[in-house]
Amino acid sequence: MPNRPEAAPKRRRGRPRASESANRREQIVAAAADEFAERGYDGATMRGIASRAGVDPALLHHYFGTKSDLFGATVRAPIRPDLELPKILAGPREEIGASIVRFLLTALDDPVVQKRTVLIIRSAVGNKTTTPLMSGFLQHEVLRKVVDALDVPDAELRASLMGSQIAGLIVARYILKLPGVADAGIDELVDLVGPTLQRYLVN
Template sequence: MSDATEATPRRRRGRPRAGARSGASGKAAIIRAATQEFADRGYEAASLRAIARRAGVDSALVHHYFENKADLFTATLGAPLRPDRAITAILAGPRDEVGTSIVRYLLTQLEDQKAQARVVAILRTAVGSGPGSRMLKEFLVREVFQRLAAASSSDDADLRANLAAAQLVGVLLTRFVLRLEPIASTPTEELVRRVGPVIQWHLFGSGEPPRPLDATVHRSE
């Protein structure tokens, strides 16, 4: 899946007030303040208004540069991917392709070495125990997992979303952080074929988990 999967951000709202810091210095001040605010308060409790106060700028300047809190948060991380936007676009597509679309999006985006290196660093932070771990988990729960749960709309929707997330994180850690073979060198489409249906089953399925589409062929060879 290409970058087109991610929803295009809307035009920025707001204009800087007269006398307010603007340009690169104003944007940099907002990102520095946001980094501190997210570290101190976590993703859930932090607000754009509080970040503006900390940066010493008007709230309109924050909205001028950043569409919403998720937009600003990912800027503080230098995140090469926007899973929140991708999930929105994927869930707007065919329901029976959600699992494979998620897996394909993640793996194809991380074929880029720079993106891969940054995501590995973010993953290492996420599995730690510091403030960075807390705010990353809150971001993922709020902007990704809850949307997956809402799409499932079943009695155990939260569990389904968490099981899907556990599968995805396991694949990313194994492939890009631990670099365990053979998963580290398995072609992307092979992983999509094998993992995508499992993600789909966690989110929407019932009964026994699916097998790869050509599992019978592989066993008979």
């Protein structure tokens, strides 16, 4: 009898090829970018993004976890304050202000992280699409965590003041490169700015 050609090995179910996985991730990120741009951070939903991408919503959670994780991947966020801030707020209460400043400056002094962060800030400020998008993310995923952690009636004001202080520091040091602020060491800025955040958040 003639030899039959060998059948191609069957792939296991549920184990997509690496190329298929990469393509699906890119497909989801592209859909997420469109959904966030059209609906803002608040209005975009994982289900809506999945529908736009033509995939099951469970796949978004499999690849990215939460909406904030997917947003981070979409904008290629170099740092995730929404993940780090709860850890700091859960730490020693007397060190919260200093810890926040140290975390940000240590992360942003890395040239790659700094370059990407500056690019995101520049593109977000004054842009009718990206400004509300970034604002929505920061309000719901960063400042909201601070508000929930503070047991005071004016928690929202305090959290916003913290955000304004940090934003000003980042712009002054890494974008405007103001003399003194741009040249100061991390320890020096932690000592100077940390107490201000501590007063906003705790005292």
